[in-house]
Amino acid sequence: MEKPADGEQVNSREAATLEWEPFKTFSSYRAEHVVVGNYELMVVQQRVASNDALTLWDVFGPPRHSALLGTGTSDSFDMAKAAAELALATLRNP
Helix, strand or coil: CCCCCCCCCCCHHHHHCCCCEECCCCCCCEEEEEEECCEEEEEEEEECCCCCEEEEEEEEECCCCCEEEEEEEECCHHHHHHHHHHHHHHHHCC
């Protein structure tokens, strides 16, 4: 899949086709990430008390995906992905 270059907008159709991949270097219950141009989106789900889970999302940007540009929590893994994608679209199209 061709990913948009930095400076191009990410519309809802592009967001729906982002190919999230497992993020194996992160020690958690579940983690996925996707690189879009100069940005990296990450969703991490951690087990907490009993069977509950804490789901976090982050958006990193230039330089070298090192600047934390957005972060939040969500009720589900899919909602966290959608929130990260929306944050990226908002960053690129203020």
